[in-house]
Each structure stands twice: as C-alpha cells, then as structure tokens.
Amino acid sequence: MPEADPAVGAALAADVPAALELLRSGELTVHGRITDASNAALYCSLTLDGVSARCVYKPVAGERPLWDFPDGTLAGREVAAYELAAATGWALIPPTVLREGPYGTGMVQIWVEPDPKAAPLLALQDPAGPEQGWLPIIEAQVGEGRTALLVHLDDQRLRRLAVVDAVLNNADRKGGHLLPAADGRIYGIDHGVTFAVTGKLRTLLWGWAEQPLTEEAVETLERLRGELAGGLGERLRPHLTKAELAAAGERVADLLRAGRHPVPSQEWPSIPWPPV
Incomplete structure (x- = not known):
C-alpha cells in the first residue's frame, strides 16, 4: 500500500458526513499491524463507491485486560470520546465508529497522517x-x-x-x-x-x-x-x-x-x- 498522503487523510477527517459513511459502509481491508500499540491496532483501508481512505481498526478481541477498566470496553470508549468531542464543535478527534471487521466488532477511525512540515507541539x-x-x-x-x-x-x-x-x-x-x-x-x-x-x-x-x-x-x-x-x-x-x-x-x-x-x-x- 502506498504511503499515506497527509493532505488526503486531513481532508477526509474534516468532511465528517463523508468520513462517517465510508467508515460505516466501506469495505475494510487489513494491511498490517501497528506494532507499537499496546492493544491490537490494525492499519487498514476502506473502499466505497470508488472512494478509498486509510483507517485504523482496533478489534475488541485484541484488547488486553486492564485492572481498572471493564474488559472489552475500550473500542466503545473510543467511539464515545469521538461523539463527545464532536458535540463541542471543535473537531478534535478523527471520525470514529464501531462496526464489524475481519476480526469482529471494533473501533474504526479515519487515519490522519501527521504533517511532517508542521511546527512541533x-x-x-x-x-x-x-x-x-x-x-x-x-x-x-x-x-x-x-x-x-x-x-x-x-x-x-x-x-x-x-x-x-x-x-x-x-x-x-x-x-x-x-x-x-x-x-x-x-x-x-x-x-x-x-x-x-x-x-x-x-x-x-x-x-x-x-x-x-x-x-x-x-x-x-x-x-x-x-x-x-x-x-x-x-x-x-x-x-x-x-x-x-x-x-x-x-x-x-x-x-x-x-x-x-x-x-x-x-x-x-x-x-x-x-x-x-
């Protein structure tokens, strides 16, 4: 899969209706695992009606148990965080949904590639x-x-x-x-x-x-x-x-x-x- 173009992911993340339609209905293809993630996080692509984009898919089945959070709830919390942030109108979290994927139900989120030209935070x-x-x-x-x-x-x-x-x-x-x-x-x-x-x-x-x-x-x-x-x-x-x-x-x-x-x-x- 070619390298992600920072402008493409940013444009789709900002177009929330289009992003959510793609996330919910697009064909999800897994390309690899993000190895530095503590839980299973998969680098994927979505395709719908000729439109494609990169995304991250975190299946519930790949979540490691935590002592202070109920098992199997992390994906839902990611979706809840997106919904709350979206309600502020500040667009601070990329569009995120809960849906079925190749490894079961999971969180799927538009992939935003950091801009290499951006000033450090x-x-x-x-x-x-x-x-x-x-x-x-x-x-x-x-x-x-x-x-x-x-x-x-x-x-x-x-x-x-x-x-x-x-x-x-x-x-x-x-x-x-x-x-x-x-x-x-x-x-x-x-x-x-x-x-x-x-x-x-x-x-x-x-x-x-x-x-x-x-x-x-x-x-x-x-x-x-x-x-x-x-x-x-x-x-x-x-x-x-x-x-x-x-x-x-x-x-x-x-x-x-x-x-x-x-x-x-x-x-x-x-x-x-x-x-x-």
Whole structure:
C-alpha cells in the first residue's frame, strides 16, 4: 500500500458526513499491524463507491485486560470520546465508529497522517524557561545529571483539547497522541482509557492548570451539559455505564463551577508513561 498522503487523510477527517459513511459502509481491508500499540491496532483501508481512505481498526478481541477498566470496553470508549468531542464543535478527534471487521466488532477511525512540515507541539527547553509562546509541563532528566524543561505550545487548539480531556477523564494523553494535520488542525487519538468514574486524568497538557477557562470553553461546556442530558447522552449510553455517563456530566458541572482548568491530582500520576 502506498504511503499515506497527509493532505488526503486531513481532508477526509474534516468532511465528517463523508468520513462517517465510508467508515460505516466501506469495505475494510487489513494491511498490517501497528506494532507499537499496546492493544491490537490494525492499519487498514476502506473502499466505497470508488472512494478509498486509510483507517485504523482496533478489534475488541485484541484488547488486553486492564485492572481498572471493564474488559472489552475500550473500542466503545473510543467511539464515545469521538461523539463527545464532536458535540463541542471543535473537531478534535478523527471520525470514529464501531462496526464489524475481519476480526469482529471494533473501533474504526479515519487515519490522519501527521504533517511532517508542521511546527512541533512539544519541546525540551532550558530549565529556566519556558520560552515565549510555550508553557511548562514538568522538569525532565535528560542524562548525565542534566535536566530540561518539557514544554508544550501555548496554542488554542491544544487548549480546547485540554478541556475535552478533562471531561473525558483521559488517562493517557501522550505526546504521540497529538497529530498536527496538513490542514492546520490538531487531532487527538487513542482514547480507550477514558470515562472512568474516579479521577484518572493523565496528560501532557498541564500548561493551563488553574488558569481561568476561556469564554469559548465556558459556552461550549454549558452546551455540552445540556446535550449530555439529551441526544449526546443517548449516543454515549451504548458504550458507557450509567455511573460513567453520570460522572462525565459531573465533570462538566465541576469545570463550570470552578471556572478554571483542573490541576494535577496528588492521588494519581498526572503524567502518562512514557510521556512521548
């Protein structure tokens, strides 16, 4: 299969109706396994009426059991994360569905190839930093007793994703899960460990911790609160327990009540491992 063109995947991810039709009805062909994934993640293509695109397929049968998430639920959580992110209007997660494939039911998501020309989203800087336009995450050991400051870009697209991650209770926002697309969007991927009832937020996007939410974020969360009690809640219900769905609504309410981005927990590791 030829190498993925970053512009093609980005264009389809942005055309949500076309992407969802292809995901739901296209012929799914497996081309290989993504070897650095902790669960079975398969690199595939979809074809429908002469249109084709690349995608990732994660069959439920390939999920490894986790001590803190019910077995066989990760694919559904990925779909629920997409549905919630789509409801914000921010287009932060590539179109994602749950469907049958060669290895049974699984999550299928449009493949977004990172744009090699995009500016970096993360960097290591002098511990005295951060430099202008960057926000600090954590001081890191870089060998031979030296330290550096791990930072992320001070960017509205990432800030929106930080808000969504707080609602999702995302336990695994690594640097490698941030994809700068060819059209200028930033997508987040790998949302299998989300929607836990207890607090598990682990992310590299701590640069706005305790800062006031933007007016845009507040308006979006207000709308999301209503949609969780309506149509969005209905779409999430097949993938989550009642307690998990209620907890998502409570996290939205907590964010609105505080009016600020959350701070790292003192009871749970706040940085995923490995971070990048």
